[in-house]
Amino acid sequence: MTKYVYTFGAGKAEGNAGMRDLLGGKGANLAEMNCIGVPVPAGFTITTEMCDVYYKNNKAYPPALKEQVAAGINYVEKVMNKKFGDKHNPLLLSVRSGARVSMPGMMDTVLNLGLNDETVQGMIESTNNERFAWDSYRRFVHMYGDVVMGMKPQSKDAKDPFETVMEELKNENGIKHDNEMTAPMLKELTNRYKKLIKNTLGKEFPNDPMEQLWGAIEAVFASWMSERAIVYRRRENFSDDWGTAVNVQAMVYGNMGEKSGTGVAFTRNPATGENVFYGEYLIDAQGEDVVAGIRTPMQVCHRGSTAWAKENGISEEERKEKYPSLEEYMPEVYNHLVDVYKKLENHYKDMQDVEFTFENGKLWMLQTRTGKRTAPAAVKIAVDMVNEGLISETVAIQRINPADLDQLLHPVFAPNAKRERFAKGLPASPGAAAGRVVFNAEDAMEWNKRGEDVILARIETSPEDIAGMDAAVGLMTSRGGMTSHAAVVARAWGKCCVAGCSEVNIDYVARKMTANGVTVSEGDWISLDGSTGEVMLGKVETVEPSLSGDFGKIMNWADKLRQIDIRTNADSPEEAITAKNFGAQGIGLCRTEHMFFGGDRIKLMRKMILADDEAGRREALKGLLAYQTEDFYGILKAMEGYPVTIRTLDPPLHEFVPHEAVQQEELAKEMGVSVEKIKNKIDSLAEFNPMLGHRGCRLGITYPEITEMQATAIFEAACKLTAEGHKVYPEIMIPLIGTEAEFKNQKAVVQKVADKTLAKYNLEGKLNYLIGTMIEIPRACLVADKIAANAQFFSFGTNDLTQMTFGFSRDDAGKFLEDYYAKGILKNDPFQTIDQEGVGQLIAKGVELGRKSRNDLKIGICGEHGGEPESVMFCHKVGFDYVSCSPFRVPIARLAAAHGALKYAEEREKNLKAQNHTPIKAKASEAAN
């Protein structure tokens, strides 16, 4: 019989930390904590496998489950010495979800399960605290009604119906705060909540604790397939099949009075990585109160507490009285917590994010998990832990998600930029962002769709806001701390966030917010400094980040591991230098068309395009040649010592001509021909599907003189530089090749120019250059052996390859791809991550065939996927020599390549062996000269 339930408690457990996939992160760690002597309330975990079985079995449970759950409850009852549903000493339970990877706020939780009109009496009996018992009961009915029975607010901005009932009751009794409510009032509230449920849903609140439990289990499984969970998984690239576990655990109470409390802590600072214990707690509260960010939490450590007070302009006296640290307030609990956290970090050898509760002075750990952190924190923690001897360099590398480095590479505000402060909150997620403010997720999505940078401002965020948060460039909230939903999500995503700006009053209905007498309305520009917590009025100028120290160390460790070169896509010497500073080992894609747009150039380009015959085109090209030679001279020099791949003209010619009547008239005047003629010629360039039209090598085949001019410019520049003593390695790349014959045709043109120019400079045999092609047409992958018989290198153009393999026009697909994600038809944007299932097959085929006919074929990628970690790892695996990406993604690619080397060493080895290929490194090519 399959085991679906794993118990833990009292220092032993059926599971352990290694069973994360089966028990979920939370369940595995609850088991593990038990084993290493950390105080954890007893409980059991229903496996993630059960979740999968449940969904695959049409939402039904196998009979075995019932028995195993009953046995689990039995076990908990014994350890905790209480009885589930007992009138005198009832066992109450928490039910939480827990997938293999933490998904903050995504999965629902029910506390105090097992309460009913009878067991509440038993609770009063056993705790001797009537108010606490009724408070627990009304919280339970509220939470269960919401999470399990679906009593949600009617609309986004509507109030929680339970809150409304509570407000009424408080008004009737003339009180303002929850804690003023007496036991009878809470009893009345409980009854009114039940009535509300009956009236709204037409069914009774379940009294039977067992029925309550099964309802909660079902709710956990249901939440796995909630739209918000699906959206989150899509964003994070998690599989729907993983499923969630259900953790059923004996309740302990942080809300049992002044000697109780609850908190969340990180073993190191999750924002900066600093090696200091960092946490927040609340007295007389349950765990959800901290995470929800409704009450402003206090600091766990004294050091943190004084710093916090200073930041918030609170006097030491006020702090001590109103916001004491746990260290001051309950030193024993604090010291126990410190022991535990040290034990945990040493055990897990990584920064931990823990939840704890102290019930009447006794500490209980409710959860430990690897703490989410900002990229700078990840880098610092990894480097520190290597220095501390806790982990190896290799482990350090693996600890950093390459995609997260993006955070380090985000712009920051210019030091001297004028900053007009609007408000200040918590520096919840670093970085800088400027955008127009909107006040709900829908607007954020909509504005973003039409190309606006938006900042999403909310009183607090909830999982329902996920998609809107994704659409915003930055987030701000007026409530909640560093561990609030907004803060946690923003850090995970590397998105700038300022949380808990309590001075700001947000009015959803009027769509504006006010602070210190200043009002900011929907659509106004604001700027966020996620590293200081400042919110500024207007659009503040940003500057590029600079990197060093720990980051440099990580990059060096990565470089030692990785086996492929990282190049950059750059069209100017400036970009080339930026990328070189980020560690780029050459240019993988220099798009020559960008060079044709400046001043005189575009005029010449247009004259060329609109010329009647080859002679006319050659005349205009003569003018362009001088410019292009200059361009290539600059870029080859900037990348001296490294290869520079230059692509010949790619876009359709109509992208260069004016489409407005006024400009056409101007051009006609300049060229001394009739407007009619210009107009006709331009009209004749229009295409039904320009993506599949007259572009790429097809231009060079129709107008060989264009390729000839570009080749001349490249070889003139390279020869001059060589003559001047520079080492340059031009690689001429022909785009959009689909047949062997196309490549041969264009190669012949380039080769002829090369021979002529090298002879002219007496440099025969003295310039290392290659002539190769982009592989971006499906057919090219299928006949790669034939193409490689002629081409010296391949660079996969995965943008176009993805367009054609899927039949998706990137310019148009946005319209329906949203639907595809929503309906689960596509999990990832194939333009972001290489579609390994489909496009990946073509790439692998192209590599295999290419190397079959030329085993020293140099292979790279220059599509945008070249800077996306999963895709970089794929390229490593398949046997590429290099990847090329935008300058700011070079560090990401370096780290991802190292990850690839660690993760797919065997696969690459096997592929390279089959291809009989010795990887080509930039340095090798330098040495060759």
Next chain:
Amino acid sequence: MTKYVYTFGAGKAEGNAGMRDLLGGKGANLAEMNCIGVPVPAGFTITTEMCDVYYKNNKAYPPALKEQVAAGINYVEKVMNKKFGDKHNPLLLSVRSGARVSMPGMMDTVLNLGLNDETVQGMIESTNNERFAWDSYRRFVHMYGDVVMGMKPQSKDAKDPFETVMEELKNENGIKHDNEMTAPMLKELTNRYKKLIKNTLGKEFPNDPMEQLWGAIEAVFASWMSERAIVYRRRENFSDDWGTAVNVQAMVYGNMGEKSGTGVAFTRNPATGENVFYGEYLIDAQGEDVVAGIRTPMQVCHRGSTAWAKENGISEEERKEKYPSLEEYMPEVYNHLVDVYKKLENHYKDMQDVEFTFENGKLWMLQTRTGKRTAPAAVKIAVDMVNEGLISETVAIQRINPADLDQLLHPVFAPNAKRERFAKGLPASPGAAAGRVVFNAEDAMEWNKRGEDVILARIETSPEDIAGMDAAVGLMTSRGGMTSHAAVVARAWGKCCVAGCSEVNIDYVARKMTANGVTVSEGDWISLDGSTGEVMLGKVETVEPSLSGDFGKIMNWADKLRQIDIRTNADSPEEAITAKNFGAQGIGLCRTEHMFFGGDRIKLMRKMILADDEAGRREALKGLLAYQTEDFYGILKAMEGYPVTIRTLDPPLHEFVPHEAVQQEELAKEMGVSVEKIKNKIDSLAEFNPMLGHRGCRLGITYPEITEMQATAIFEAACKLTAEGHKVYPEIMIPLIGTEAEFKNQKAVVQKVADKTLAKYNLEGKLNYLIGTMIEIPRACLVADKIAANAQFFSFGTNDLTQMTFGFSRDDAGKFLEDYYAKGILKNDPFQTIDQEGVGQLIAKGVELGRKSRNDLKIGICGEHGGEPESVMFCHKVGFDYVSCSPFRVPIARLAAAHGALKYAEEREKNLKAQNHTPIKAKASEAAN
């Protein structure tokens, strides 16, 4: 040492008919004729291999060739008892090209080679005919000057420079006709020709016979790579690598006086297939005179001669005197010729096209080859030869080129259509055509490009006109007979042609033609009846052809052999019935979108598209449902007993909405909304690359209600028909699938409707239907296993698959594909013939993977390639169950499938075995019910 030269003569030969690839068709047959005792002048053949070596060796000959040619000449000298270059008894030679397949008019020929100022004296001596010798000499200089030395007319409409010189001389001497020229005049003419060459080219006409010979050999090889030869090979799908042989042969003279002559004959009538000897000849002429069509030739047979005279309104007296048949004129020669032709036909077991010359009453055969014929003739000859016991049914099938059947299926003029006769010529190639007249090839191409049907009218055609002839729907010439260039080419291509309309006067410069006082100018409509030779004024109505008799026999033989079903692409019951009459076994593609354009339908469609929400769309769809149900009822009924594949909506929605302001206003009024709104909605539908945009299944995914409506219409119609006792087999096909999830999504919608509708009609389990997909996106081929896990059939949409695999937009590629053909980058139009190298790989992969996960997967094709013979054979080979094509191509596909079965039996067997697939036949599916 490689043997490059093969001699023949005097009843023996080093080659034979089996060596066609090496010796060319002409060379192989010259050798073979020698072996079977047919009188052939001695000679030798330089192999096609030499041509290939020549081109691959940078146009240089291996040293061995010189020796071998010298030996060859030696051999000929011996047999003919003459000496090459001898002053007294000179051997003169003809030099002709000969590829493995006949290319009429493509390759150049030189006659009388070996003449110079010395050998001409020897010729006078040996023939005792001074005029003849000088006439031969001047012809040689003319021909050699033209073909070898390149003395061409300056422009298309300019006169041959040699003609001009001759005109001058004739004028000086006051004579009109060539045959009035005396020996001294011809001598003078020869000298003037030489002077003309010297003045024009700056070099002397070569005197040395050996130099002459090498020049001629070089010219033959050069002509292989002439643009016109390349164009022809592209048209005919012949490889450039084949090369041409060079046939060097002793001259015999048809122009040695009244007892000499030359002719061309077919062993059966090449236009009708009738089993009668058919030929034309000229007295005192060389072979080129007949082929060039400059003099009106006479009939070889008496029977043909009287018929010809009758047709041309010539009295029997006049005929006898001016146009005697060879049978009458030289009965001995005629009888010998009859013996020879019978021997040849019996030997080759196919209709032969022979060239003969009689020199002073002695018959010489210059060539025999398989005679080109019209499609009706091919069918008749094949069936007759089976009846005569000459060949088997299988051979008969192979004798007919499936593509040629198109000729049988061409429209003919409506019997009662008003015909206003303009002129009458020879019925050179059957069929009917109406078009606007143009007078040169360039215009034909240009007009055709802009979508005009054109008739090309020329005085006579030459190989330079090939591309223009291709662009025209029909051809007419005012000069030349049934064996003229225009006639031969037109028959080969199945293009309607009226040749030799001698009453018509064509004026190239004024761009008009006159006959019987009526003038037709460029751009006027004329109509050609290629079966009667009539040229009509205006556009004469045409009707569809009907077939029977021999055609039916061939089709039946083909059906016995073929292993795949032939279906049709039809969108209406009428089309379905036409196709059924042509033998279609079901519909492979019914495009539902064509049904949305009529009257009310387009209005409803537009309302649907422009609706604000699902409710609005459903409202409009309700209206469309009634129409669609009716459509499907009709089409399923028309194809009763056979499967009908119905494709759900495919084109982008913007194809259905009005783009003109007026229409938009109208629509706004009808829908009761603002024009602004309509306009905005329509604008929002615009796409950058509609081919890769929101279309196909993507529409159904965004708007499942559309798929639902279409599925409802299909199942309502099918259920009604089933309830009425009809046997129908609907196959619902989802277009543009690229991922498994897309298909599952749409299948679910269709399946739900199917279940509901079948239940409604109590027909559960009683209707045979399939749900499958088009495979037209490259990715679909790569994940075909996953798609086939859900889909019950695949239909390859090779139009789109070709577009995406090549990255060619079919709408735009025309612009550059012409260049591709001209530069030899593409040999065939991949939209016409499946690109087996690239697209074919994807198809094979799709079949392999699809059958891997579902071995009974039904596979077909519904792209236009489904009616193209090579592609049909490919589909047979790969393991398809059926192909589908337009109704009129069904017979072509039937025959092509039979060819495939004969040619690729093993390959198909092997593939089917690997796929573990038992072919699915339409009949089987009928029986299954």
